[in-house]
Amino acid sequence: MTVTDDSTTLLADWQRWHDDREATLREPHGWLALTALEWLDETPRAIADLPGTWRAPGDGSIEIAASAADGVEVEGERVDGTATVRPVDGAPGVLVAVGDRVVELARRTDSYALRVRDPRAATRAAFTGVPAFPVDARWVVTGRFEAYAAPERITVGAVVDGLQHFPTAVGTVTFPVDGHEHRLVALAGKDGGLSLHFRDATSGVSTYGGGRILRTADPAADGSLPIDFNRTVNLPCALTAYATCPLPPADNVLDVAIEAGETLPDPS
Known part of the structure; x- marks a missing residue:
């Protein structure tokens, strides 16, 4: 009916x-703005094109080490030394500002991810719908x-x-x-x-x-x-290679073709 x-x-x-x-x-910091996905562990890492170092010490947090001159901001406060954030498993990440970019710090089960959201991303610039x-x-x-x-x-x-x-x-x-x-x-x-x-x-x-x-x-x-x-x-x-999307529940596989809604995006 x-x-x-x-x-x-x-x-x-x-x-x-x-x-x-x-x-x-x-949107400037939406899914099309993603330019990197990095996995963090307890070792401090310098991430390409980002200031400071980033690490996940294994206690549910992510630590950022930067100087005031680096321009890294957590909740509107510039980091000068070490800052700690605690992303929630499965939830949207904690957003850290680095100039006009946003660094998303996310937890996925017991893994910790860093994603860069850049308004100048090629995927965003090339998007035609x-x-x-x-x-x-x-x-x-x-x-x-x-x-x-x-x-x-x-x-x-x-x-x-x-x-x-x-x-x-x-x-x-x-x-x-x-x-x-x-x-x-x-x-x-x-x-x-x-x-x-x-x-x-x-x-x-x-x-x-x-x-x-x-x-x-x-x-x-x-x-x-x-x-x-x-x-x-x-x-x-x-739409992006830097997402960590869930797969459907095992029972949610239909034998019919649902020829409605969005199709495969243009690979270009």
Whole structure:
């Protein structure tokens, strides 16, 4: 059952959403601004093109050693000596300013990463938009959410070998495609709603091989859930080599081709 038959409204709404999506990607310190990913350990390291030294002593923190002249700022305060930050596993990293660049210090399980976000990054300068399948009302359906008795912390792999992510699964979503029922494990959304992270028959062909993600609103009280696959997006790892994205839950592999949403970005 489709949620709307008004293809003009569907396209106009999608275009506004898509424009906002691309504007977010173009932000000066967004995903397209990444220029480096380095893994830290207890040994102080000088990172190419960055002042000072950086290390992860193994106690949950990252230490930065710099002089005032280096211009490294943590929470608005210039580092003159040693500063310590404590990134949270799985959360966005702590942001450290170095001139007009931002250094993101992140924790992934027991590994510690340093990423540089540079507004002058070649990927940001060359960005012309994210390609997508044509918008089609066929991909707007009503699904049904069934909650688990209690949320479950699950383990999934990552695009970086050896890393793991631990999202919270809250239930399953069943939905129709061409008269056949399909089911996905639903993850808790970061800002409410649900997150459907999946692979399908387009993955690695016309869409990113590591899967795509669709964020939905909260289900209604009766479990019904509007789903618009036209708003399925790539994870950052499809756009940059310096992301550590999770892979979909093991059960979230569809045998149908979801020819909706974002496709493989232009490799140029």
